[in-house]
Amino acid sequence: MPLYDGDGVMITVLGATGFTGRLVVEELRRRRLPVRLAGRNADKLEALVEDLGERVPTMVADVTRPETLPPTLEGTRVLINCVGPFTDLGEPVVAAAVRQGVHYLDTTGEQAFIKLVFDRYGDQARRREIVVAPGAAFEYALADAAAEVAGRELEPCEEVIIVYAISGFGASRGTKKSVLRVMTGEGYLYREGRLVRAGLGAVRRSVHMPGGQKLVALSFPGGEVIHVPQHVETRSVIPMMAFSSGRALLLPLGLSLLRAAMIAPLREWIFRRIEAGPVGPSPETRAATRFTLLVEARRGEDRRAVIAEGCDPYGLTAVVIVALAAHLLEEGPREVGALSPAMIAGPEAIIDSTGAAGVRWLR
Ligand SMILES: NC(=O)c1ccc[n+]([C@@H]2O[C@H](COP(=O)([O-])OP(=O)(O)OC[C@H]3O[C@@H](n4cnc5c(N)ncnc54)[C@H](OP(=O)(O)O)[C@@H]3O)[C@@H](O)[C@H]2O)c1
Structure with a gap:
């Protein structure tokens, strides 16, 4: 299956040109999942597509210009946001995803932002029947x-x-x-x-x-x-x-x-x-x-x-977030609202995907 077959729903990676974003894109490609690359710099996006060596749709979106976000989310079922620091740059992105009914995952390690997402967007996400899951890395x-x-x-x-x-x-x-x-x-x-x-x-x-x-x-x-x-x-x-x-x-x-x-x-x-x-x-x-x-x-x-x-x-971040995005894309959410990573597909999904990537689990 090509990375993008021209129609259907996609996983969009925002911040695809960053260090973590690139690893996430590579993991999506390894799993042959339909992906769109989004970032603020058109030249960098083009260079990334060239590196991938396949036709992949791109979208220019700058989180400091929130009007650029809705077109990026069109046709997207799951958004993976890799644009940090999230405390400074994250809220317009999660707000746009919730407004447009798109599942939202991100790589944040910032507790303050995770709390903000749970406090401000949990109820809205539940009403929209979507998942918002910050810190899925x-x-x-x-x-x-x-x-x-x-x-x-x-x-x-x-x-x-x-x-x-x-x-x-x-x-x-x-x-x-x-x-x-x-x-x-x-x-x-x-x-x-x-x-x-x-x-x-x-x-x-x-x-x-x-x-x-x-x-x-x-x-x-x-x-x-x-x-x-x-x-x-x-x-x-x-x-x-x-x-x-x-x-x-x-x-x-x-x-x-x-x-x-x-x-x-x-x-x-x-x-x-x-x-x-x-x-x-x-x-x-x-x-x-x-x-x-x-x-x-x-x-x-x-x-x-x-x-x-x-x-x-970093490699495990890509493995985990893509495993969770794939679950949302292919099977849909088990529950909706603001969720912790393990609530999306159960703890075993995280243990199994990282185990397959070389993590030794002892329990
Ligand atoms: N929790 C974890 O275990 C974990 C693991 C990995 C990463 N992270 C977090 O993930 C975040 C990203 O890390 P990274 O290493 O990938 O950083 P990075 O290499 O600096 O990448 C940041 C990305 O954000 C983009 N960006 C910056 N400002 C933007 C804006 N206004 N609009 C749109 N895009 C914008 C950058 O675009 P340009 O390419 O154009 O500059 C780049 O693609 C950090 O907050 C990091 O702490 C957490």
Whole structure:
């Protein structure tokens, strides 16, 4: 089947020319799904089509000019939005998708944006009978799926903790900008059945990772705080990043420096430096980026853990979001409204698709 057969419905990728967008387009092509490429730069779109070597429809759309979005969404059943930082650029896109009755998925790692989508667009999406699912990427789809599997037998859980240990990570330009947004903004944890404001590192735990490594885990405002309570009965959700004890000691200092640097005009300078840097990690760096994800649900003394180990978070982002888009395109939604990634097609869809892509799941 050609990538686009001239009629029928499509998956449109907005931000197709970006680092992550390109990987998503490649994965759609690998799966022979009908795709349209959208972005703000016609020349870059043309270059991308040339690289693909097949006829693929394109559409110029700039999210800062919302009038360019409706034509892009025509004939689209599922929109995959890869344009970040989402806190700055995402809302017009999700609003247009909801208005036009198009399923919406994105790659955001920004909790504030995930919360905004659930708060402002959940009811509208339900009325339009569509799915809006922010954060359907490496972060936070794998942890969301693991939380449901770990929590299943223990519900109501007292706590779900999520620990990421990542080594050798090379960030894309887009990730660097979004991480600055997350690290310098405010965030939430889910504690005692409600969202509570918490700065980075508000919760600190000593964790034993699989293989016996002892690390220090510091909480961060992950999207799981919004996602997991939607489908797992639990009183607390705490996402954490694990570090060696030395790094954990230095982290607060690094963060204070970063916050101080986020005042204009230093902020503009930092963003210009990011723009001048490489678009993203090389294939070698991607392959050398290793992660262990430990998700543990607890009720009293009972604990259930699910572990995922693998490499290449960017490649896995493409695998996961395309698997979820394919499900919406081919089978339609199981439920509608604002959904976490695991609610779209069940946790197994995420576990199976990433398992086929090399992730080792232990449960
Ligand atoms: N949660 C996760 O695990 C995960 C994984 C991967 C990525 N992400 C997130 O995904 C986002 C994208 O990352 P990336 O590495 O792909 O960034 P990137 O390479 O900088 O790509 C950004 C894309 O957005 C486009 N864009 C920027 N402003 C636009 C506008 N006004 N209108 C239309 N398009 C616009 C860019 O177009 P041009 O090409 O014309 O500049 C480019 O295609 C980031 O927020 C990142 O944090 C998250």
